[in-house]
Amino acid sequence: MKGLIVKDLLLLKNQGKTLLLLLACGAVMSMSFEPQTVIVYLTMIGGMVAMGTLSYDEMDKGYSYLLTLPVTRKMYVREKYLLCVLWTACCAVIGTAVCTVITLASGQKPDTADLCLYGLGALLGICLVIALMIPFQLKFGSEKGRIVLYAFIVLCAVAFILMQRLSGAKLPEWVADVNPQAALGVSAAAACLLVVLSEQIAERIMMKKEF
Amino acid sequence: MLHIENVTKNYPGFHLQVSLDVAPGTVTGLIGQNGAGKSTLFKTILGLIRTDGGSVTLLGQNAQALGAESRQRIGTVLADAGFSGYLTVRDVRTILGQFYPGFDEADFRRRCESSGITDGKKVKDLSTGMKAKLKVLSALSHGADFLLLDEPTAGLDVIARDEILDLLRSYMEENDHRAILISSHISSDLETLCDDFYMIHQGSIVLHEDTDRLLNDYAVLKVSEAEFEALDKSCLLKKKKEHYGYSCLTNQRGFYRENCPSLVLEKSGLDEVITLMARGEEV
DSSP: OHHHHHHHHHHHHTTHHHHHHHHHHHHHHHHHSOTTHHHHHHHHHHHHHHHHHHHHHHGGGHHHHHTTSSOOHHHHHHHHHHHHHHHHHHHHHHHHHHHHHHHHHTTOOOOHHHHHHHHHHHHHHHHHHHHHHHHHHHHHOHHHHHHHHHHHHHHHHHHHHHHHHHHTOOOOGGGGGSOHHHHHHHHHHHHHHHHHHHHHHHHHHHHHOOO | OEEEEEEEEEETTEEEEEEEEEOTTOEEEEEOOTTSSHHHHHHHHTTSSOOSEEEEEETTEEGGGOOHHHHTTEEEEBTTBOSOTTSBHHHHHHHHHHHOTTOOHHHHHHHHHHTTOOTTOBGGGSOHHHHHHHHHHHHHTTOOSEEEEESTTTTOOHHHHHHHHHHHHHHHHHOTTOEEEEEOSOHHHHHTTOSEEEEEETTEEEEEEEHHHHHHHOEEEEEOHHHHHHSOOTTEEEEEEETTEEEEEESOHHHHHHHOTTSEEEEOOHHHHHHHHHHOEEO
């Protein structure tokens, strides 16, 4: 697995200029919007870039070659999840640090707990995207996978809106009283569960796949 | 080293059914037309596709369930796949070092440099020949016991091909137990390298022969229609209609040389054997 991680980190390193450009965009963005925006932005970019390594692997029939190396299919899937989650977590930490610096530079005192909540929230959000995206990409390929994923998200959104309209449902009042830390804890547990479930599905997809 | 027993794979319009053996210490060539099933067979051996029947035993294990440690003993070149084009040659070296405990970094670097494959270049920016060479050098870099080489000399000029063949000969000389299964559409490359050949045609093995026998005993008879009618056909494998009559493939050159000395009998190279086996009719 070490070889796979090194391979992906080298692929990410070779995108250094793009990453720096995106970082600069984030910095500009944080001046125009709330400083917390940079946390969400960097975490999101980090997750997307890490998931992009799947596209690099797929390009030019790369999967075929990778699987002739000392790599098993299960190992490949596990490494991909590990990389995506850890890389996104690193980006969330960097985003939180950048946000803290920006807040300090603007002469305000940063609310560390609040910023950490933002960072963790962004990480969990992207973990959900990772949990959805990787099985889709492995099953349908990068291009088709993305289309199928977008279709899936739109379908979910439409279903949600329809349900709301049909039932006239509103968020229950108790939602407003929920402790944010507790909600985050529950969300974290749910996200972990989803990532594990998604990894199991991705393994099954990979085991059946032919190259 | 490799034992394939009646392995089958079905695609719409294509059926692969192959038995094949590669013994330690031998270089086995796999020849056949484009689309004959060579790459499919390589993918089957490497577990990249599932089989519909039969078994593939590689390094004494079921090839479909080969673990990462066993894969360290194999070096592979695939005709149309390799490392991501966005990695540099230096990156490839680093990655190989992480994957293979037996990776000889200094030797790999030296061979790359002598081939003009510079460290900082991205794989996608290398010429076709350099890419092919990098693939072969990667397969040879970690002292594998078995090499699976699908069209390793594709895109290389004659000098570069010769260098690759020399590398493969040296690889075999270093250890008696090593083996290679190699496919190539350039028959002259294989004639000088392989100990035996399998010819695959429309998914089936139609010929298995030792190189010495193939080059010494196989021959092409060029006969008129009248000569063909009078010919003892018991030792003919295939015939093909030509403007002058028939060209016929035999694996008993001595028989026709002794019994039909007046006939035109030419030693066949691999190309003639492939052509007649693939395009010829049963006698």
